Every structure is written in C-alpha cells, then in structure tokens.
Amino acid sequence: MSATATPEERFEFITRRLGEVLGGDLIKNILSQGVTPKCYWGTAPTGRPHIGYFVPLTKIADFLHAGVEVKILLADVHAFLDNMKAPLQLVAHRTKYYEYLLRAVFDALGIPTSQLIFVEGSSYQLTREYSMDNYRLCATVTEHDAKKAGAEVVKQVESPLLSGLLYPGMQALDEQYLGVDFQFGGIDQRKIFTFAELYLPRLGYAKRAHLMNEMVPGLTGGKMSSSDAGSKIDILDPPEVVRKKINSAFCEEGNTSENGILSFVKAVLMPISQLRLEREAEIAKGGSATLGAVRSFVPPDAPPGTLFTISRDPKWGGPTHYNAFGDLERDFAEKSVHPKDLKGAAINAILALLEPIRAAYEASKEWQEVAALAYPDPNAKKHEKKKKEKKYHPPPPGKGKNATKTQDKPVQDAAKPDVPVTVEPPSGANVKVTASQQNGDR
Amino acid sequence: MSATATPEERFEFITRRLGEVLGGDLIKNILSQGVTPKCYWGTAPTGRPHIGYFVPLTKIADFLHAGVEVKILLADVHAFLDNMKAPLQLVAHRTKYYEYLLRAVFDALGIPTSQLIFVEGSSYQLTREYSMDNYRLCATVTEHDAKKAGAEVVKQVESPLLSGLLYPGMQALDEQYLGVDFQFGGIDQRKIFTFAELYLPRLGYAKRAHLMNEMVPGLTGGKMSSSDAGSKIDILDPPEVVRKKINSAFCEEGNTSENGILSFVKAVLMPISQLRLEREAEIAKGGSATLGAVRSFVPPDAPPGTLFTISRDPKWGGPTHYNAFGDLERDFAEKSVHPKDLKGAAINAILALLEPIRAAYEASKEWQEVAALAYPDPNAKKHEKKKKEKKYHPPPPGKGKNATKTQDKPVQDAAKPDVPVTVEPPSGANVKVTASQQNGDR
Numbered sequence: 001m002s003a004t005a006t007p008e009e010r011f012e013f014i015t016r017r018l019g020e021v022l023g024g025d026l027i028k029n030i031l032s033q034g035v036t037p038k039c040y041w042g043t044a045p046t047g048r049p050h051i052g053y054f055v056p057l058t059k060i061a062d063f064l065h066a067g068v069e070v071k072i073l074l075a076d077v078h079a080f081l082d083n084m085k086a087p088l089q090l091v092a093h094r095t096k097y098y099e100y101l102l103r104a105v106f107d108a109l110g111i112p113t114s115q116l117i118f119v120e121g122s123s124y125q126l127t128r129e130y131s132m133d134n135y136r137l138c139a140t141v142t143e144h145d146a147k148k149a150g151a152e153v154v155k156q157v158e159s160p161l162l163s164g165l166l167y168p169g170m171q172a173l174d175e176q177y178l179g180v181d182f183q184f185g186g187i188d189q190r191k192i193f194t195f196a197e198l199y200l201p202r203l204g205y206a207k208r209a210h211l212m213n214e215m216v217p218g219l220t221g222g223k224m225s226s227s228d229a230g231s232k233i234d235i236l237d238p239p240e241v242v243r244k245k246i247n248s249a250f251c252e253e254g255n256t257s258e259n260g261i262l263s264f265v266k267a268v269l270m271p272i273s274q275l276r277l278e279r280e281a282e283i284a285k286g287g288s289a290t291l292g293a294v295r296s297f298v299p300p301d302a303p304p305g306t307l308f309t310i311s312r313d314p315k316w317g318g319p320t321h322y323n324a325f326g327d328l329e330r331d332f333a334e335k336s337v338h339p340k341d342l343k344g345a346a347i348n349a350i351l352a353l354l355e356p357i358r359a360a361y362e363a364s365k366e367w368q369e370v371a372a373l374a375y376p377d378p379n380a381k382k383h384e385k386k387k388k389e390k391k392y393h394p395p396p397p398g399k400g401k402n403a404t405k406t407q408d409k410p411v412q413d414a415a416k417p418d419v420p421v422t423v424e425p426p427s428g429a430n431v432k433v434t435a436s437q438q439n440g441d442r
Numbered sequence: 443m444s445a446t447a448t449p450e451e452r453f454e455f456i457t458r459r460l461g462e463v464l465g466g467d468l469i470k471n472i473l474s475q476g477v478t479p480k481c482y483w484g485t486a487p488t489g490r491p492h493i494g495y496f497v498p499l500t501k502i503a504d505f506l507h508a509g510v511e512v513k514i515l516l517a518d519v520h521a522f523l524d525n526m527k528a529p530l531q532l533v534a535h536r537t538k539y540y541e542y543l544l545r546a547v548f549d550a551l552g553i554p555t556s557q558l559i560f561v562e563g564s565s566y567q568l569t570r571e572y573s574m575d576n577y578r579l580c581a582t583v584t585e586h587d588a589k590k591a592g593a594e595v596v597k598q599v600e601s602p603l604l605s606g607l608l609y610p611g612m613q614a615l616d617e618q619y620l621g622v623d624f625q626f627g628g629i630d631q632r633k634i635f636t637f638a639e640l641y642l643p644r645l646g647y648a649k650r651a652h653l654m655n656e657m658v659p660g661l662t663g664g665k666m667s668s669s670d671a672g673s674k675i676d677i678l679d680p681p682e683v684v685r686k687k688i689n690s691a692f693c694e695e696g697n698t699s700e701n702g703i704l705s706f707v708k709a710v711l712m713p714i715s716q717l718r719l720e721r722e723a724e725i726a727k728g729g730s731a732t733l734g735a736v737r738s739f740v741p742p743d744a745p746p747g748t749l750f751t752i753s754r755d756p757k758w759g760g761p762t763h764y765n766a767f768g769d770l771e772r773d774f775a776e777k778s779v780h781p782k783d784l785k786g787a788a789i790n791a792i793l794a795l796l797e798p799i800r801a802a803y804e805a806s807k808e809w810q811e812v813a814a815l816a817y818p819d820p821n822a823k824k825h826e827k828k829k830k831e832k833k834y835h836p837p838p839p840g841k842g843k844n845a846t847k848t849q850d851k852p853v854q855d856a857a858k859p860d861v862p863v864t865v866e867p868p869s870g871a872n873v874k875v876t877a878s879q880q881n882g883d884r
Contacts, residue, residue: 126570161582
C-alpha cells in the first residue's frame with residue numbers, strides 16, 4: 001500500500017475482514033515504531049491445493065500489500081505424520097509443488113512477494129533446540145489443556161493418537177522459531193492460539209498476537225454435495241472442469257445461509273476486486289503498485305467502485321453491479337438474483353482468477369516435473385492396486401528372532417495418492433490441523 | 443564368569459533371581475551364536491543415589507560378570523524435565539556424579555567394567571533422527587495405550603502432564619538408539635516394556651527382550667518410617683550415620699513381610715556374597731576374576747558356602763550362618779533371630795560394602811569437586827531462601843508489549859537442592875519414571 005499510509009491505516013488494512021483479532025495492540029505498537037510486522041500461516045503439503053485455499057491467500061495478499069513479512073510454513077513433518085504411508089521423498093515433492101503454486105497465485109494477483117518467505121517445518125522442527133523446547137513444553141502442559149486446545153481442529157476419534165496432543169504445542173513453538181509477531185489462521189484455531197498465548201510465556205518466550213479469518217464453507221459444498229468427491233476444484237483444473245463443478249454445486253434459490261458460492265464471492269472474489277481497485281488508485285497517484293495478470297472481474301463499463309457484477313440478458317433485467325456484498329446477498333435472498341446467474345458470474349470471475357495461474361503452470365517445465373513426482377498418476381499403475389494388502393501381525397512375545405531388526409520402510413501405495421475429497425477446507429484453517437484432517441486432504 | 447561357561451550356563455546366570463523374563467529366547471539365541479548380548483538400564487541423575495540403587499546394581503553386576511555389555515543410560519533430559527528449576531548445567535554435574543559413583547560401586551565389588559558404557563540421554567534424544575522417530579511413534583500410538591503403559595510408573599495426579607505420555611515411547615526408542623538386545627528394570631516397568639515390544643516393530647525396529655527385578659521395599663522403609671525424610675541412606679553416608687539410620691529403621695520382631703532390612707539382605711547382600719563365592723571358586727581354578735575391595739560379609743571361620751552370618755554373643759546362641767535366604771527368613775519369622783541381631787549383621791555387611799566406595803570418593807579430588815557442584819550445600823546460601831517467590835502472572839490477552847520477548851531463564855533455587863525423601867526407590871526401577879518420581883528423587 002502507499003508508502004505514506006499511517007500506522008493506523010496499515011493496522012486497519014491488516015485487520016480488515018477478519019473474524020477476530022487477539023493482541024492487536026502488539027501489532028499497533030510495532031507499526032507505530034515503523035518496524036515491519038512479521039506473521040506466519042501454516043499449511044501441510046499433502047493433497048493438491050484446491051480453490052478453498054484462496055480464502056487465506058486473499059487475506060495474506062492484504063498482509064503483503066500492507067508490507068507485512070509473511071512466512072508460509074510448509075509443514076512437511078506434519079504432512080508426513082498425517083499419512084506415514086507417503087514417504088518423506090513424496091512429501092518433499094509436494095512441498096515444492098505448494099511453493100510453486102502459492103507463488104504463482106500471488107504473482108497472478110500482482111502482489112509483490114519480496115516479503116514472502118517459505119519455510120519448511122523440517123528445517124527447524126527436528127533441531128536440538130526445538131526438540132528440547134518441545135519436551136519442556138510437554139513437561140509444562142497438562143494433558144487436559146493440550147486436549148482442549150486441539151478440540152476443534154484435531155480429528156476427534158474414538159482412539160485419538162498421541163500426536164494430536166503434541167500439535168498445539170508445536171504450533172505455539174513455531175511462532176517462536178519462525179520469529180513472528182502474529183500467527184494467522186481460521187477462527188477454528190482459536191483454542192490453539194489462546195493456548196499459545198498462555199504457554200509460550202511460561203517457557204520464557206513472548207506472547208504473540210493472533211489474527212483469525214471467519215470460517216468459510218466449501219465453494220461447491222453445502223450439505224447436498226458434501227460427499228461428492230469430485231466436486232472440489234483444483235486450482236489447476238481446466239476451465240471446462242471448473243465450469244462443470246460450479247454448475248453442479250449446491251446453490252438453492254433464495255438460500256444465503258448454505259451457499260458456498262455466495263461465501264466465496266464474499267471471502268475471495270470481492271476482496272480481490274477491492275485490492276485491485278485500491279492498487280489502481282495507487283497507480284493513478286503515481287504509486288508503484290502492480291495489477292498482475294488476473295483480469296478484472298467486472299466489465300469495463302461498470303460504475304466506479306464495482307466489486308462484482310451479475311451479467312444478465314437485457315430481457316432479464318440486464319447486468320447488476322455491486323460495490324458491497326450485503327447488496328448481493330439481499331438480492332439473492334429476495335430471489336432477484338437467480339442461482340444460474342450467480343453461478344455464471346462466479347464462473348467468469350473464477351476463470352479469470354485461475355487462468356494466469358494455469359498459464360504459469362503450463363509455461364513451467366520445472367513445476368510440471370515436480371507435479372508429476374508429487375502427485376503420480378493414479379491410473380499409471382492401476383494393476384498394483386490388486387495387490388493383497390499387507391497387515392501387520394506383531395510376533396508373539398518372546399519369539400526370539402522374530403524380532404530381528406528390519407529397516408524402516410514405509411510403504412507407498414503409488415496407486416493411491418491423496419484422494420480429493422469434497423468439503424473444502426475451512427479457508428483460514430491452519431496447518432496441522434484438520435478441519436483439514438476431517439477433509440482428509442492434509 | 444568362566445570362559446568355558448556354556449550358553450545355557452550364561453543364560454541361567456543372566457536371568458537368575460529375576461522377577462520375570464520376556465523374550466528369553468532372543469537372549470538364548472544370541473548366546474548360542476557366541477555373540478555378546480547388550481543391555482540397558484536407565485536412571486535419571488537427580489538426587490544423590492542412595493543405598494536402594496544397590497538392588498539394580500547387584501543384578502547389573504551379574505550381567506557384567508556374565509560378559510553382557512551393559513549401557514547405563516544417564517537420562518539427563520528426563521532429569522531436567524522432572525524439575526525444570528534445576529538448570530541444565532546442574533544436571534550435567536549430577537550426570538558426572540552418577541558416573542563417578544556407579545563406577546566406584548563396580549570397582550569396589552571387583553566387577554570388571556570394560557563392558558560398562560555410560561550414555562547421556564542428551565547425546566541422542568535430541569537428534570533429528572530420534573525426534574522424527576518420536577513424532578512417528580506419537581502418530582502411531584493412541585493416547586489410551588500411552589497412558590496405560592505409564593500407569594504404574596508415571597506419577598498419577600489429577601492434572602497429569604503431557605510428558606508422562608511421551609516417556610513410555612521414549613523408553614522404547616532408547617532400546618533402538620542404544621542398540622541393545624534387552625532392557626533391564628523393575629517389574630513395575632512391565633507395562634512400559636510390553637508397550638515397547640508392541641510398538642518398536644510398528645516403526646520397523648526389532649522387538650527387544652525385557653528382564654525384570656522383583657520390587658524391593660526401601661531398606662529403612664516399612665510403614666512406620668516412610669515419612670521420615672532423614673531415613674534414606676546415601677551411598678556416601680559416613681559409618682555413624684549408616685549405623686544410626688539402620689538402627690532406627692522399622693524392623694518388627696517376627697514380621698518378615700514388611701521388613702526392608704530382610705529384603706535388602708535377600709536382594710543385595712546375599713547375592714553379592716554369592717557372586718564373591720563364585721569368583722573365589724573361579725580364582726581357585728586359575729581364572730582371572732577379581733574380588734574387589736569390599737570385605738566378605740561373613741567371618742573367616744564360617745562354613746563354606748555361607749552367604750550371610752548373624753553374629754551373636756555365645757550366651758544368646760552364638761553366630762548363625764546362612765547359605766540360603768529362606769533359612770534366615772524362617773528363623774526371623776520364628777523369632778529365633780531378633781531384630782537387633784539382624785540389624786547388627788546388616789550394619790556390618792553394609793559398612794563393608796560402602797567403605798571402599800567412600801574411600802574412593804575421599805581419594806578423588808575430581809569427584810569431590812563434581813559433588814560440590816552437583817549438590818551445592820543447602821546451608822551455604824540460606825539467607826536467599828527468604829527471597830520472595832516469584833509467581834507467574836500471564837499478561838492479559840492483547841496487552842501489547844507485555845509480550846516482549848524474554849530470555850528463557852529457568853530459576854535455580856540454590857538453597858533448595860533435591861531434598862532427600864524417605865522411601866527408597868523400588869530397586870529395579872527404571873529411569874524416567876517414578877516409583878522414582880513418587881519418591882521425588884529422580
């Protein structure tokens with residue numbers, strides 16, 4: 001944003017549209033000292049990022065535009081632990097894939113990435129210092145508090161794994177080891193964030209601020225399609241696939257409360273338009289902002305300030321232009337905007353958004369190679385799927401050489417990479433975590 | 443033992459007097475191949491080792507005599523975590539102190555220590571590989587199984603710490619990282635041991651054997667004195683202190699079931715006598731065994747095979763010589779051995795046992811220096827105790843610079859080193875752990 005923005009303006013910009021801010025004074029303080037605030041957002045490189053990732057990325061674009069240093073934690077250790085059948089080497093390819101993709105998103109949006117830093121969890125989460133701090137934390141935290149912290153994001157199953165109790169503490173330590181001032185995530189992370197605020201100081205470390213996005217339902221979700229595995233939109237899906245998936249998404253006339261498309265317009269498309277208008281204004285004033293390759297979502301003849309346009313045939317009333325989400329929501333509730341028209345407008349905007357990202361993919365041989373390694377074609381070795389599944393039978397106690405040392409050899413079922421699942425991850429969702437795990441994709 | 447011992451004889455020797463053996467075939471196999479079996483026993487270097495340590499050490503003397511390679515894990519990470527007020531530097535001094543002391547014990551007993559290896563937990567428990575395996579294990583083990591494994595040895599409190607759930611897994615990984623064939627501990631470790639047998643193979647590692655000592659009550663314990671903090675006998679206590687503590691120990695006429703002194707005779711004094719007789723026999727045959735500086739516990743005129751002698755004035759029946767514990771136990775139950783006589787005999791044997799260890803301490807300036815650093819005089823800075831205790835008050839959420847980073851600076855109350863507590867640790871007790879923690883001394 002403009003170099004002349006005041007600390008108050010920058011704070012406003014950093015915290016706009018959020019669901020909740022904890023420790024805002026800390027960020028105000030940093031801004032008033034003219035220091036660059038630093039933040040982190042984490043994601044575990046497992047399945048291919050889908051369109052739901054735009055929810056946190058849109059907010060991260062705000063941060064970057066406001067001059068925040070953003071560290072994206074590619075939580076490879078967590079990705080590996082979530083599915084130990086995937087060998088570390090596969091996770092390494094996926095980590096690279098995520099970095100290619102996320103950079104392409106910001107490039108396409110014209111958001112400068114000089115302040116964007118990718119960090120792999122394994123680069124510090126296995127060090128002597130971190131391990132010791134992890135043990136110290138475990139000797140400070142009660143089982144009860146760890147369990148409570150993870151209650152909303154760690155998969156709640158009958159026989160929970162021990163790792164679920166470690167993740168909240170690790171996420172707290174990440175703040176210290178990444179050296180950030182605040183952590184960003186979905187509001188489903190709230191208990192993990194307040195846990196971090198309580199426990200980091202007990203280890204002698206600073207309490208950090210926490211910025212939270214509202215939860216956003218999956219774009220194609222809604223209860224009717226939530227079990228349809230094919231409905232999730234990969235960021236690199238070709239236009240015809242995107243069109244088909246959105247057209248088959250649940251979007252009931254007049255229903256604004258269960259409407260993934262409306263939610264996506266609110267949380268992603270309008271904010272991206274907004275950010276574009278702000279940068280256009282900056283450029284008009286001679287500023288150095290750039291717009292990126294993503295086309296505007298609104299037609300050239302739309303009135304100034306328009307963020308989203310429903311285009312209709314003149315015989316149905318012609319186009320309607322919106323400069324605030326509330327108006328669109330009201331019109332949809334009153335059925336003056338038909339689901340078909342909303343879908344059509346969303347398709348056009350989403351295709352405009354994805355087009356330069358897909359173009360970047362198609363122009364990059366390196367990225368394509370990484371993609372092939374990260375997500376091997378499930379059909380390539382289909383015959384292997386027939387293999388009898390090996391089940392582990394522990395040898396009976398005391399059975400001598402049964403116990404001969406074997407090598408640690410996690411089995412990768414190449415024919416079964418992460419299966420895409422339906423419900424898109426609660427946008428702001430943090431890493432390790434699992435609104436995510438519930439989606440089976442992290 | 444004799445180089446001509448058969449694998450069967452060595453196995454018999456390794457497993458004699460144990461409460462339970464799991465996976466004995468594994469050890470038989472190793473012995474039959476002429477390979478040296480390797481084992482580990484762990485202890486956390488916290489308070490000064492007291493006389494109860496002789497229970498596991500007596501069995502370890504058997505292992506060493508049978509040519510087993512014994513690794514003693516000085517679990518410094520655990521010691522630090524158990525009491526984070528003690529800084530790491532203090533734990534490092536205590537670790538050295540433990541090594542001095544344990545070596546002195548085996549030297550005094552004349553047990554060769556060429557196969558005795560001391561390993562500090564921090565030398566491998568904070569490495570990248572171990573940390574990753576720890577995470578893998580946590581992503582494999584359920585909370586339920588971890589809790590069950592620690593049920594008997596992890597302190598059962600209302601708000602248990604997360605670390606208590608990690609210790610069983612770490613103890614399993616120790617077997618792998620120390621490269622041993624079996625782990626030795628008290629029978630209170632049984633659930634931790636079977637946990638290791640189940641889970642190590644799931645990480646692709648070999649299942650190990652587990653050898654367990656029976657639990658032995660504290661020497662001066664018994665219910666009457668168990669809350670008397672002064673009754674625990676430090677291995678370096680001077681003779682007059684040892685005498686006084688044993689004389690005031692609970693030892694009721696005819697009561698053999700709650701009798702720490704009888705138990706100590708059974709678990710330590712008679713086995714040490716036995717080991718001495720065996721080595722005398724070996725020497726007589728021209729073998730290379732040595733006897734060490736500990737005097738025999740029986741008078742020179744005792745009949746061959748005598749393991750323990752109750753000396754009495756001729757007017758009370760004169761001395762009685764025992765070559766089996768059962769006879770002594772029966773005589774005590776029948777009140778033909780009076781507590782005073784049992785105590786007198788125990789005092790003489792224990793003084794004989796401790797004398798050369800104390801002499802080694804007094805001859806070693808280095809050891810004394812380490813002792814002064816490891817256990818600073820609690821009276822030296824008594825005035826500091828008056829200092830107001832600092833209590834942690836977390837700053838209210840969002841309170842800006844309250845959260846400024848502070849250095850991790852654990853506070854060591856030099857005036858309050860580990861306070862000796864009464865009940866001696868269940869002899870075979872393993873490290874981390876806590877029949878031990880219940881005693882507050884590990």
